[in-house]
Amino acid sequence: MISIFELFSIGLGPSSSHTVGPMRAAYAFCQELIKMELLTQVNRIQVEIFGSLAYTGKGHATNKAILLGLENNLPDAIDPDYLPKRYEAIIASKKINLANKYLIDFDYETQFIFNLKDLLPLHTNGMRFSAYDKQNKLLLEKEFYSIGGGFIITGKDDLKQRAQEKKSQYPYPFDTAAELLALCHQHNKKIWELIFENEATLRSPETVRKGILHIVEVMEQSIERGMKTTGFLPGGLNVRRRAPDLIEKLKEHPESTISHTEVASLDWLNVYAIAVNEENAAGSRVVTAPTNGAAGVLPAVLHYYKAFYNNVGDDEVINFMLTASAIATLYKKGASISAAEVGCQGEVGVASSMAAAAMAAALGGTVEQIASAAEIAMEHNLGLTCDPVGGLVQIPCIERNAIGAVKAVNIARLALLETGQYKKISLDKVIETMLRTGRDMNHHYKETSLGGLAKIKVNVIEC
Numbered sequence: 001m002i003s004i005f006e007l008f009s010i011g012l013g014p015s016s017s018h019t020v021g022p023m024r025a026a027y028a029f030c031q032e033l034i035k036m037e038l039l040t041q042v043n044r045i046q047v048e049i050f051g052s053l054a055y056t057g058k059g060h061a062t063n064k065a066i067l068l069g070l071e072n073n074l075p076d077a078i079d080p081d082y083l084p085k086r087y088e089a090i091i092a093s094k095k096i097n098l099a100n101k102y103l104i105d106f107d108y109e110t111q112f113i114f115n116l117k118d119l120l121p122l123h124t125n126g127m128r129f130s131a132y133d134k135q136n137k138l139l140l141e142k143e144f145y146s147i148g149g150g151f152i153i154t155g156k157d158d159l160k161q162r163a164q165e166k167k168s169q170y171p172y173p174f175d176t177a178a179e180l181l182a183l184c185h186q187h188n189k190k191i192w193e194l195i196f197e198n199e200a201t202l203r204s205p206e207t208v209r210k211g212i213l214h215i216v217e218v219m220e221q222s223i224e225r226g227m228k229t230t231g232f233l234p235g236g237l238n239v240r241r242r243a244p245d246l247i248e249k250l251k252e253h254p255e256s257t258i259s260h261t262e263v264a265s266l267d268w269l270n271v272y273a274i275a276v277n278e279e280n281a282a283g284s285r286v287v288t289a290p291t292n293g294a295a296g297v298l299p300a301v302l303h304y305y306k307a308f309y310n311n312v313g314d315d316e317v318i319n320f321m322l323t324a325s326a327i328a329t330l331y332k333k334g335a336s337i338s339a340a341e342v343g344c345q346g347e348v349g350v351a352s353s354m355a356a357a358a359m360a361a362a363l364g365g366t367v368e369q370i371a372s373a374a375e376i377a378m379e380h381n382l383g384l385t386c387d388p389v390g391g392l393v394q395i396p397c398i399e400r401n402a403i404g405a406v407k408a409v410n411i412a413r414l415a416l417l418e419t420g421q422y423k424k425i426s427l428d429k430v431i432e433t434m435l436r437t438g439r440d441m442n443h444h445y446k447e448t449s450l451g452g453l454a455k456i457k458v459n460v461i462e463c
């Protein structure tokens, strides 16, 4: 099982697989040096990144995240403004403070390698960290993989073991949608009730509730900041932040005067998603849902639910999040949430599926209708490629979140018009199809910026 607190992790933009995961890996490497009492013997450190990390790492701030991770920073605690400043200081001084304890020389040009030729065996998002002593003897070498959503693994058995260990701890274990639905029927419970009880085996119920509300608070803050902040996004594409301007244009239809049945409410839904993803693109604080690139879809739909429906309190918000996390778990277990593995289907596609299911649940859907909403959303995201222009999480990512959010609301409504019992394609089948489609996809469309929109000539300033 995957806990809701692993799925929705508070981190920083622009990418969970290329920023959050690599920072965690670098941090973990230094922790290992400390554990093995090797830290003070280190004279030189070398970082090598592979595959999609190497291709789009600069635009996704992978290099910055790794150097800051080596200095003992973690994505949920670091001040987003500190990251670029400290990165520049490391480069200029040619010194790095390992684990924030041990200062050594570090020449970024020769010791940080973007390996565009090779791949590590388990996943395209591979990283290798090597530490040497004064005699140039290798002290420690470790390979990590950032497998999407900020999750990292070190070896083949890592995830499998983790899943098995944790599964036995929960009262309602499930790997597939069919198992999840069967549990709901067998115990006469809603999806969110099962997930809540699973979570409450590891923490007190109060801690679970507070933890979820804290995640939602951070999501809301990212909407608020994004709706106020003007200017241009970093990276050289000169993309202008649009959310505040869009709000100006929506003054004719203020949120407080319209209802969810009016089309104008969808304009606001667009704004919420764009606001979050502009924050993400700026390297600010966001929540992986299930990734950073897709961080805007779920908060936007949740905020829409709160803004345009009556009587949405903490319980309703918590149930929404629990339902979404159940759907994300199914994709994480049955397919992938890594764009480097399956394209944007695994990011915005999954986010849209989660949000559609959560919204269907919020509107009173049965478990079949909720599963149907999740299925429809993925069915109409199959084949969605990842081709970010300039390797930056901006074009098409920001608008794509808005489209994913609007799609989710539409799909939730559509799913509620039918029982969901006579579907030709089940949620499990579409998850499997998404994985197969991802495997068939040319690597140019899997977060390498080698194809699609990324090949169109735009004014990209190298940074």
Ligand code: SF4
Pocket (backbone or CB within 6 Å): 293, 294, 339, 343, 344, 347, 348, 385, 386, 387, 388, 392, 393, 394, 395, 396, 397, 400, 447
């Ligand atoms: S195109 Fe989709 S998967 Fe690729 S970086 Fe953008 S949001 Fe992420």
